[in-house]
Amino acid sequence: MSSDTAMGWLxxxxxxxxTFVAAVPLGRYIAGVxxxxxxxxxxxxxxxxxxAGVDPARGMGWRGYAAALLVLNALHFALLYxxxxxxxxxxxxxxxATAMSPRLAFDTAISFVTNTNWQAYSGETAVSYxxxxxxxxxxxxxxxxxxxxxxxxxxxxxxxxGVKQLGNAWNDVVRIxxxxxxxxxxxxxxxxLFCGVPQTLGAxxxxxxxxxxxxxxxxxxxxxxxAIKLFGTNGGGFFNANSAHPYENPNAFSDVLETVSxxxxxxxxxxxxxxxxxxxxxxIALFWTMxxxxxxxVVLANLAETAGNPxxxxxxxxxxxxNMEGKxxxxxxxxxSLFAATTTATSDGAVIAMHDSFTPLGxxxxxxxxxxxxxxxxxxxSGLYGILVFALLAVFVAGLMVGRTPEYLGKKVEGxxxxxxxxxxxxxxLCILSGTAISLNTASGLGSLGNSGPHGLSEMLYAWxxxxxxxxxxxxxxxxxxxxxxxxxxxAMLLGRxxxxxxxxxxxxxxxxxxxxxxxxxxxxxxxxxxxxxxIGVILILxxxxxLPGLAxxxxxxxxxxxxxxxx
Amino acid sequence: MLTLLLxxxxxxxxxxxxxxxxxxxxxxxxx
Numbered sequence: 066m067s068s069d070t071a072m073g074w075l076x077x078x079x080x081x082x083x084t085f086v087a088a089v090p091l092g093r094y095i096a097g098v099x100x101x102x103x104x105x106x107x108x109x110x111x112x113x114x115x116x117a118g119v120d121p122a123r124g125m126g127w128r129g130y131a132a133a134l135l136v137l138n139a140l141h142f143a144l145l146y147x148x149x150x151x152x153x154x155x156x157x158x159x160x161x162a163t164a165m166s167p168r169l170a171f172d173t174a175i176s177f178v179t180n181t182n183w184q185a186y187s188g189e190t191a192v193s194y195x196x197x198x199x200x201x202x203x204x205x206x207x208x209x210x211x212x213x214x215x216x217x218x219x220x221x222x223x224x225x226x227g228v229k230q231l232g233n234a235w236n237d238v239v240r241i242x243x244x245x246x247x248x249x250x251x252x253x254x255x256x257x258l259f260c261g262v263p264q265t266l267g268a269x270x271x272x273x274x275x276x277x278x279x280x281x282x283x284x285x286x287x288x289x290x291x292a293i294k295l296f297g298t299n300g301g302g303f304f305n306a307n308s309a310h311p312y313e314n315p316n317a318f319s320d321v322l323e324t325v326s327x328x329x330x331x332x333x334x335x336x337x338x339x340x341x342x343x344x345x346x347x348x349i350a351l352f353w354t355m356x357x358x359x360x361x362x363v364v365l366a367n368l369a370e371t372a373g374n375p376x377x378x379x380x381x382x383x384x385x386x387x388n389m390e391g392k393x394x395x396x397x398x399x400x401x402s403l404f405a406a407t408t409t410a411t412s413d414g415a416v417i418a419m420h421d422s423f424t425p426l427g428x429x430x431x432x433x434x435x436x437x438x439x440x441x442x443x444x445x446x447s448g449l450y451g452i453l454v455f456a457l458l459a460v461f462v463a464g465l466m467v468g469r470t471p472e473y474l475g476k477k478v479e480g481x482x483x484x485x486x487x488x489x490x491x492x493x494x495l496c497i498l499s500g501t502a503i504s505l506n507t508a509s510g511l512g513s514l515g516n517s518g519p520h521g522l523s524e525m526l527y528a529w530x531x532x533x534x535x536x537x538x539x540x541x542x543x544x545x546x547x548x549x550x551x552x553x554x555x556x557a558m559l560l561g562r563x564x565x566x567x568x569x570x571x572x573x574x575x576x577x578x579x580x581x582x583x584x585x586x587x588x589x590x591x592x593x594x595x596x597x598x599x600x601i602g603v604i605l606i607l608x609x610x611x612x613l614p615g616l617a618x619x620x621x622x623x624x625x626x627x628x629x630x631x632x633x
Numbered sequence: 634m635l636t637l638l639l640x641x642x643x644x645x646x647x648x649x650x651x652x653x654x655x656x657x658x659x660x661x662x663x664x
Contacts (some may be wrong), residue, residue: 557646559651
């Protein structure tokens with residue numbers, strides 16, 4: 066192994082190690098926020114809740130909790146849509162961005178509200194500073210807080226027995242934003258400023274190059290948006306090139322921080338879950354499940370990208386840095402492979418390299434991670450409640466195998482919970498597979514493809530996976546701003562977020578009302594390596610197997626063809 | 634006029650689509 070390759074693996078190991086270590090104290094802190102123990106901003110919190118007329122002690126049942134989150138998001142969708150349509154009339158528009166088209170505004174508003182941040186536009190030309198700040202950045206906070214609040218409600222269902230209430234949604238959203246997202250984003254933004262990320266309301270500047278030409282350099286209020294973009298696993302960048310742009314991600318140090326930032330809260334929430342249910346081993350089991358799958362994905366992606374493209378190597382291109390197409394020199398292959406895996410293992414979707422340029426197996430990794438349901442570790446909140454659904458399915462499978470009533474954390478898992486779990490789990494393949502199939506059978510869908518053959522199939526499959534999985538990254542060769550994709554992907558994002566969330570909260574309501582049983586000799590332990598292995602197996606088989614035909618016709622076929630020396 | 638109509642359509646689609654999930658919750662409650 067060359068020293069460069071070894072250094073690349075070391076970079077990856079350091080980033081993951083820092084994240085795993087930092088997730089533990091952050092997880093304990095998050096548990097304190099969700100349990101109400103963190104009170105250092107109590108006067109501000111009381112003021113905000115008082116102004117809104119919210120009694121934080123008033124608990125909500127699962128339907129009330131769901132309704133509150135849905136109304137909040139529906140109002141925010143309308144607000145963001147109007148902002149995007151009226152941005153030419155709003156202040157802080159020094160570069161004269163015009164109104165977004167109705168279908169693109171719909172697609173964009175839905176995507177930011179659902180934590181997807183799918184961007185079928187170039188931020189530096191299509192969106193004003195005011196919209197970036199008050200529209201997109203604000204919704205980065207709201208969507209992240211929504212996810213974590215929902216996860217808190219689900220976690221509370223396992224704490225004790227015979228309860229009907231899952232907390233107060235308004236109180237949770239305010240506390241999560243005040244105690245976690247705002248301080249974290251603020252600190253991260255200041256660090257990014259020192260790294261060289263701009264934060265200015267000045268218009269784009271015109272420079273004169275040494276060749277005598279003129280060049281317009283876009284800039285804007287980037288640092289704060291960049292911070293919450295990653296910290297809240299949103300992913301929507303200020304620029305079209307996202308975190309590959311030097312103003313969003315100037316150097317390797319900022320990249321390491323951004324990578325850590327996007328997976329930190331999701332891993333920390335697993336630890337927080339253990340604290341909340343008063344059995345840290347449960348949180349650690351979920352943590353290990355997430356970590357093992359993520360590490361395997363990172364290893365596969367880096368191996369594939371480091372091996373490079375033999376067809377390109379045959380043309381005389383130096384293979385020592387691996388597949389550098391679509392990658393930034395300041396990051397190289399290892400950090401790019403790591404980011405591609407972490408951004409799709411969470412629901413972030415930011416990119417530092419173009420996934421469309423990855424090798425077939427390298428591109429398969431982010432695609433498959435999204436299709437697993439983004440639960441290893443997943444988005445902020447959505448990862449935790451997603452993996453808990455699979456935990457219920459895992460104990461159900463174990464119960465079937467040994468002929469015992471399945472139970473998880475002292476709560477019996479019965480027919481109702483499994484039916485609701487399947488309603489949740491099946492929404493993703495419904496959207497992904499049918500959306501891809503419909504698109505590829507229309508002229509509009511085929512016209513959007515940037516490539517033919519298996520890679521073209523991968524582009525469309527990735528788009529629908531990214532939308533339904535609320536990821537937001539793309540194989541960038543796809544022309545996404547068409548009526549079919551703007552409207553279709555918007556609906557997929559909506560269903561992938563809220564049609565998954567509602568049955569999950571219903572499960573929480575059902576579980577919360579059940580009595581909490583003490584473990585017996587026959588209880589299947591859910592904190593052991595055996596359970597971790599079973600959970601990983603259930604995730605891979607139940608979550609991943611249904612996409613095997615699409616993957617076989619897309620990236621796997623492309624890999625075989627590439628190795629055979631052919632191209633499309 | 635067409636643009637205004639499209640705005641209305643998309644506002645209803647987005648807001649209504651999210652709020653429709655409240656009805657979906659009622660359906661889930663009956664399972």
